[in-house]
Amino acid sequence: MEYVARVPGPPLDRYIDDLYCLTGTPRHRRMDVPPMPSGHLFLNLGDPVVLRDSDPATAPEAMADGWFMGVWTRRFTVEYPSAVRVVGVHFKPWGLSPFIGAPASELRDRWAPVDDLWQRSVDTIRNRVGETDCAATALQALEEELLARLAAPTRSLGLVRYAARHLEAVHGAVPIAALAEATGVSGKHLIDQFRFHVGVTPKRVARIYRFSRLILSVDARRPVDWSALAHRAGYFDQAHFGKEFKAFTGRTPSEFLDLRRRLPAEPDFPPDAGPMPAG
Template identity: 30%
Template sequence: MHYQEIQPSGLLARYIKCYWALTIDPVDAVGEPETVLPDGNLEIVFNLADRFRRFHADGEIELQPRAIVVGQMKRFVRIQPTGKVDLFGVRFHTAGAYHFFKCSLSDLTGKIVELDSILTRHYADLEDRIHSAVATEDRVSIIEKLLLNSLSPPDSNEKVVDAVKAHIAGNDGVVSIHQTARQFGVSQRQLERHFKYMVGVSPKFYSRIIRLQSIIAASEFQTADDLSGLALRFGFYDQPHFVREFGELVGKSPTAFLRDENRMAEAFIGS
């Protein structure tokens, strides 16, 4: 397996977190489905090799398109490679993608859609050019030129959205949205409208995503016996609420997640 991240250049660094590339040989790629969790970021992903399966909650199995936009995720997604893995992606900062897509990002929330279904004329033949490029650096160069050409000017409400995002992240997602809106001088309704347009989800749901990611980071050195303390630390005052919200986003209980993560770590250390 080879994973690489490349930082965006110049002006685009404000909107794009990184470009990334992942390659895995077929013998190592095919196995149990992988669970992808909400992380607050929107991505464009180009599949340069064998396609992925996506497992839907109703039992349907779908072959993913070769070029997709992954909107804000509100729950886990299970995917599985069918052979060789060769991916190239653009990972936007939270609220970065709205500068390039001429729609409210809430239109993409909870969806994985074909790239060409939402692109403007700036992106004509982009998929073919990405596939034809020889190296990751060439793909970065191609997409940076196109992104720069389609960059829209800042929205007048962008500053407050950025400030609230930073506030939520700085508090591990444990915030009162009502108090946060008052703190930053906007009504809760205005803040929700701006967030849905620029981020794709409400500030309350964005807080849930950040809290989930903070819990996962903090649980790395936890055991199942520590879960009550972990729940209290992140603002859950009863265990059922913690288990229910965690399960909705992750697809398993905190205990099962921790057990599986520890099992993976032990296998890695022992290999």
């Protein structure tokens, strides 16, 4: 597949990591996606994409049009069609709330059709974005749509953005009490604002940043010292590391390494960086 991405201009770059087009034939039809510090918007311009929650109580769903996803705290599976054509947005952890007009907690660990939040608009947006085969033109159209829907930032969003950027800088390695003290608010207030703007608590964001640092640092082409990697990422209890790794990926570290050696990630292809073939 081809992945074409761009960082939007100000002020969208305060809330969005990138806009992207994903097109072509997937190397792997099914991909497991571990928790990552990001919300998402997808506009599907091709055949339906099937989403499967790792929670067996949630039924899989075929998404034909467009959908939002909040921050996930567990893995989910994406099942691509034989030919993919998707335009998407990777939001920063705090970046989704100014666009959806609702608490981000409503999208924690779930997906929602675009029309549930942007009433009766997905077909208009898909037609505008999808009327060209040029990625640059499609991304420009998507950027204009997002700019038109951006709400004015609030003081509480500024607080969350400041705190979350600090968590990102230290890969989650900071006590939440110290984070609250640094921002000049109570721990409860900080937690409440994270739940509203990010969808999860700052402690959960810290865990996701810590895990993402570890999983992105694994080089399956070489011997892996899991103890050293885990310690460097901030895990000081090996039993806790192993339990969290299995919860986030569905595999033990050795099973993950075996998978990555048999089915390596494609170099310089972001969709393969964290997600892994589902087998």
